[in-house]
Amino acid sequence: MKNYLLRFCVAGAVLLASLVTASAADSKLIVAMLPKSKGNAYFISCKAGADKAAKELGIQLLFDGPTDSNAAKQNEIVENWITLGVDVIAVAAENKEGISTALRKAQKQGIKVLTYDADAMADSRSFFVNQATPQGIGQTLMDEAARLVGGEGEFAMIVGSLTAANQREWQKYVEARLKEKFPKMKLVAVRPCDDLKDKAQSEATALLSANPKLKLIMAICSPGVPGAAEAVKQAGLTGKVKVMGLGLPNENKRYVHAGVTDSVILWNTGDLGYLAIYAGVALAKDELKKGAKSFKAGSLGSFAIEGDNILLGKPFIFNQGNIDQFDF
Amino acid sequence: MSTAAHAPASSNPSRRDWRAFFTRHEMLLLYVLIAEWLFFYFAGTSTNRRGVIVGFGTWDRQFDILRHSCEIGLLALALTPVIITAGIDLSVGSLLGLCAILFGKLWHDGGLAIPVAIGLTLGIGALAGALNAILITALRLPPLIVTLGTYSLFRGLAEAITRGSITYTDFPETFLFIGQERWLGLPTQAWVFLMVALAMGLLVHRTTFGRAFRTIGLAPEGARYAGLPVERRLALVYVLAGLIAAIAAIIYTARLGQAKADAGTGYELFAITAVVLGGTSIFGGKGTIVGTLLGVAAIAVLKNGLACLPVVMRLNAAEEMSGLLTGALLLVALTASVLPKILSNLRPRRHTATQSTPPLSP
Numbered sequence: 303m304k305n306y307l308l309r310f311c312v313a314g315a316v317l318l319a320s321l322v323t324a325s326a327a328d329s330k331l332i333v334a335m336l337p338k339s340k341g342n343a344y345f346i347s348c349k350a351g352a353d354k355a356a357k358e359l360g361i362q363l364l365f366d367g368p369t370d371s372n373a374a375k376q377n378e379i380v381e382n383w384i385t386l387g388v389d390v391i392a393v394a395a396e397n398k399e400g401i402s403t404a405l406r407k408a409q410k411q412g413i414k415v416l417t418y419d420a421d422a423m424a425d426s427r428s429f430f431v432n433q434a435t436p437q438g439i440g441q442t443l444m445d446e447a448a449r450l451v452g453g454e455g456e457f458a459m460i461v462g463s464l465t466a467a468n469q470r471e472w473q474k475y476v477e478a479r480l481k482e483k484f485p486k487m488k489l490v491a492v493r494p495c496d497d498l499k500d501k502a503q504s505e506a507t508a509l510l511s512a513n514p515k516l517k518l519i520m521a522i523c524s525p526g527v528p529g530a531a532e533a534v535k536q537a538g539l540t541g542k543v544k545v546m547g548l549g550l551p552n553e554n555k556r557y558v559h560a561g562v563t564d565s566v567i568l569w570n571t572g573d574l575g576y577l578a579i580y581a582g583v584a585l586a587k588d589e590l591k592k593g594a595k596s597f598k599a600g601s602l603g604s605f606a607i608e609g610d611n612i613l614l615g616k617p618f619i620f621n622q623g624n625i626d627q628f629d630f
Numbered sequence: 631m632s633t634a635a636h637a638p639a640s641s642n643p644s645r646r647d648w649r650a651f652f653t654r655h656e657m658l659l660l661y662v663l664i665a666e667w668l669f670f671y672f673a674g675t676s677t678n679r680r681g682v683i684v685g686f687g688t689w690d691r692q693f694d695i696l697r698h699s700c701e702i703g704l705l706a707l708a709l710t711p712v713i714i715t716a717g718i719d720l721s722v723g724s725l726l727g728l729c730a731i732l733f734g735k736l737w738h739d740g741g742l743a744i745p746v747a748i749g750l751t752l753g754i755g756a757l758a759g760a761l762n763a764i765l766i767t768a769l770r771l772p773p774l775i776v777t778l779g780t781y782s783l784f785r786g787l788a789e790a791i792t793r794g795s796i797t798y799t800d801f802p803e804t805f806l807f808i809g810q811e812r813w814l815g816l817p818t819q820a821w822v823f824l825m826v827a828l829a830m831g832l833l834v835h836r837t838t839f840g841r842a843f844r845t846i847g848l849a850p851e852g853a854r855y856a857g858l859p860v861e862r863r864l865a866l867v868y869v870l871a872g873l874i875a876a877i878a879a880i881i882y883t884a885r886l887g888q889a890k891a892d893a894g895t896g897y898e899l900f901a902i903t904a905v906v907l908g909g910t911s912i913f914g915g916k917g918t919i920v921g922t923l924l925g926v927a928a929i930a931v932l933k934n935g936l937a938c939l940p941v942v943m944r945l946n947a948a949e950e951m952s953g954l955l956t957g958a959l960l961l962v963a964l965t966a967s968v969l970p971k972i973l974s975n976l977r978p979r980r981h982t983a984t985q986s987t988p989p990l991s992p
Contacts, residue, residue: 329679340946365946374886374893375949378698382937382948385691387684399799400888403810412680 331361332388333582335575336379338396338420340367343552343630344571345394348419351575358600359583364388373397380404384411390582393427394419402426414585418578424610428585428592431578432611433569436468439548440475442617444484446565447520450544454486455517458509460530460547462497462523472522472548490516495526502529510537521547527566531557551620551628558625570618571630573602581612655909655967659924662959666928670935686938697809697817697885699930701726701878701894703923704823705901706908707830708874710922711867713905714834716847716914717773719868721762722875722901724784726894729755729879731788734798734889744805752876758784759872763865773868781898788891798889809884819881826874831919839863847914903956904929907963929956 335352337345349365356363364383368375373396381404383391391408395401395417405415405426418431447457459476462469473492480487490513495502502525510516510533519530527549534543535557545557546565557563580599584590590597597612598604606613620628674686685691705722712719729751736747758780765776808818834840842863845853854860878897883889908925910917932955937948945951 331679340949362944364943366948369949372892372895373888373890374882377886379937379948381694381698382934385684385686385688385694386938386943387678387680387682389679397797397799397886397888397890399797400886403806403887 331359331390331583331586332364332386333361333390333392333579333586334364334366334383334386334388335578336376336391336393337365337367338376338394339369339371340365341369344550345419347571347628347630348394348575348578351570351572351577352579353575354572355576355579355583355600359579361579361583363579368396371396373400376401377404380408384408384413387411388413389586390414390416392431392578392582393417393422395422396420398422414582416578416582416585418574428610429581429590429607430611431574431581431614433571433574433614434617435613436471437475438613438615439567439617440472441479442567442619443472443520443522443546443548444476444479446546446567446619447518447544448484448487450546450564451487451517453484456488456490456513456515457518457520458491458493458513458516459489460493460495460502460505460509460519460521460523460526462495462526464492464494469522476520476522495521495523495529497523497525499525499529499532502526503533506530506533507537510534510539510543516543518544518546521545521549523547524549524553527563528553528557531562535560535562550630551625552630554620555625558620558622561622564621566620566625567617568620569614571628573618574614576600576602577605577612577614656918656921656924658966659908659921659928659963662963663924663928663931666931666935670931670938674935674938676940686935691934691938693812693817695930695934696820698934699926700817700819700823701882701885702897702900702904702930703926704826704874704878704881705894705897706904706922706926707826707919708871708878709898709901709905710830710908710910710917710919711834711840711843712773712871713902713910713912714843714847714914714917715864715867716850717766717864717867718777718902718912719762719773719871720777720898721758721780721784722871722878723894723896723898724781724788725755725758725872725875726879726882726897727891728758728784728788729876730883730889730893731792731796731798731891733880733883735791737801738798744802748880751880752873755876755879756869756873759869759875760865762872763868766868767861767864785891785895788893792891798883799887801883801887806884806887809881809886819885822877822881826877827919827923834917834919839866843867844915844917847911847916900929903960907960909967928959932956932959 337348339345352363352365366379376396377400380391384407391413393401393405402423405422408415415427416429416431417427419433421430459473461473477489480489491509493505493509495505502521506519506529509519521527521530527545527547531545534540534545540562545563548568549566550568551566554563554566558566577599581590581597584597594607596604596606605615670686675683676685678684708722709719732754733747733751736742736750737744762777762780765771766773811818813821834843842858845858846860846863850860882893904925905922906912907928908921910921933952936942936952936955942948942951
């Protein structure tokens with residue numbers, strides 16, 4: 303009886319297998335895209351852009367990642383893709399060194415590798431699709447602030463902390479732009495909020511009472527924007543003191559619709575996914591090589607390349623008109 | 631069903647042994663494993679655009695499966711004697727994380743040579759196991775509660791030591807060899823895994839220790855009356871579990887080239903699943919190392935094989951599918967293991983009702 307059982311199992315397996323394989327034959331280029339975690343709304347919005355690019359280019363897109371941000375899982379998924387023989391792997395690295403081992407292995411097997419959103423070690427990938435340079439962020443922040451107040455008046459900044467490297471970098475470029483282009487504007491104070499919304503709110507309240515001529519608050523850490531907005535709203539200064547800064551659309555939607563916050567600045571995540579797929583396919587087709595100075599990606603047009611970084615370019619400004627199209 | 635018609639033939643002892651052998655849980659699991667493997671071999675292998683054979687049916691894939699299952703496999707080996715004694719150890723996954731970052735710290739901050747750091751880490755693992763052992767044997771606390779406590783304690787310690795943010799990387803090539811290269815044809819860590827499996831197999835099946843584990847699992851009081859050193863034997867299984875978790879930590883670190891506080895999160899549950907799937911009774915007293923190995927393999931093949939199926943790939947759902955099917959596999963296996971008992975309970979009643987012949991003597 304058990305012999306029959308074994309034979310039944312084997313026959314069943316083979317039969318089932320042939321059914322599944324029948325629908326498998328596919329000779330499209332396969333691009334595999336790895337997010338830090340696949341449930342994260344940020345990466346889901348990246349995928350929307352990637353899907354669009356995949357459709358335009360007629361390729362098969364695999365989008366898989368850990369359900370939480372798990373570096374070990376990322377490695378296993380990449381190793382799986384290697385044996386599946388995909389053509390391109392695009393990675394947002396959770397752990398720079400950890401993932402690089404797997405990526406080097408992929409390159410050895412002739413798979414083209416690029417990173418997006420978060421880079422891996424430079425020798426483990428061909429290009430990094432860089433979503434934003436500190437310079438681009440600083441300039442966009444300052445230009446938008448100047449536009450909101452008509453190029454003159456006092457403003458204050460709320461930063462995550464006074465020591466964090468990226469915050470200082472952004473602040474440096476904001477101040478450089480201010481000095482260079484907007485002589486009639488004056489930065490009266492820079493306050494840290496320790497990446498806490500509550501602290502941002504109390505700091506903003508203090509700024510408002512200490513500087514009656516304040517026309518705008520710029521927050522460059524993501525909890526800072528809603529924190530400052532809440533302070534302005536409670537002080538009854540909605541519309542009189544503008545709020546803007548770096549942040550995620552979802553946590554600011556309420557204030558944007560209420561007219562408290564005018565602009566939220568970040569990059570367009572959909573475009574990031576779109577560009578990553580276009581760059582990956584160009585790599586596989588040998589149309590994009592080391593040393594290239596620019597790269598054309600479908601309907602988005604041309605992007606500059608600095609060294610091995612493909613620059614997504616100017617940050618994106620979310621405002622009342624477009625913020626509802628984004629969900630992250 | 632032809633053999634069933636010749637029911638009296640089963641009174642022939644050699645034939646009964648033969649049948650018993652093939653209906654053993656391990657054999658059933660082996661059939662499942664073979665079926666799984668064949669299925670994925672035929673459904674998960676294809677030729678890609680460049681004309682290269684890719685997917686499940688490649689040696690690389692098979693080695694990856696082996697490579698990826700070493701850590702959970704080691705934890706499952708560690709848990710088999712624990713569960714045979716009717717205990718449980720939920721802390722092994724957390725201990726893996728703690729040992730991984732301690733190893734990283736000893737090497738990176740302590741400036742120790744890799745072999746020394748490995749030796750110390752194994753010692754720490756055994757000590758952590760000893761903590762479980764003392765609480766369970768000396769204070770007679772239930773293993774579930776004790777290891778639930780150390781589960782949080784070890785992970786918390788790991789996070790406290792790294793303040794949740796430090797990751798140790800940049801290990802030397804010679805160390806990464808353990809986790810990323812091949813030696814004598816197999817992934818290096820597979821040799822470690824096989825050696826531990828062999829050692830545990832001998833311990834559980836070829837020594838009086840193993841017999842003591844089963845006796846303790848069946849009847850701890852009886853074992854005590856029979857003069858078995860119950861506390862010492864129990865302490866041994868928990869210390870061993872700690873030691874093996876430390877070995878798994880080293881292999882994990884070498885495979886990823888990084889030591890981080892979240893290493894091995896959730897691994898204890900995968901390991902317990904593999905052990906139970908392998909036929910070890912969660913109530914103790916019964917279980918084999920071979921069964922555990924088959925359980926680990928069945929889960930690993932399922933998980934890796936699924937990721938090779940074109941359908942699953944297109945849905946981008948390999949992770950979710952493997953969780954779902956592992957659960958289903960476990961439930962089916964558990965059901966299958968009680969099914970013969972239910973069937974044999976039904977059969978004699980039917981015999982007596984229809985033929986009114988006396989039931990067969992066992």
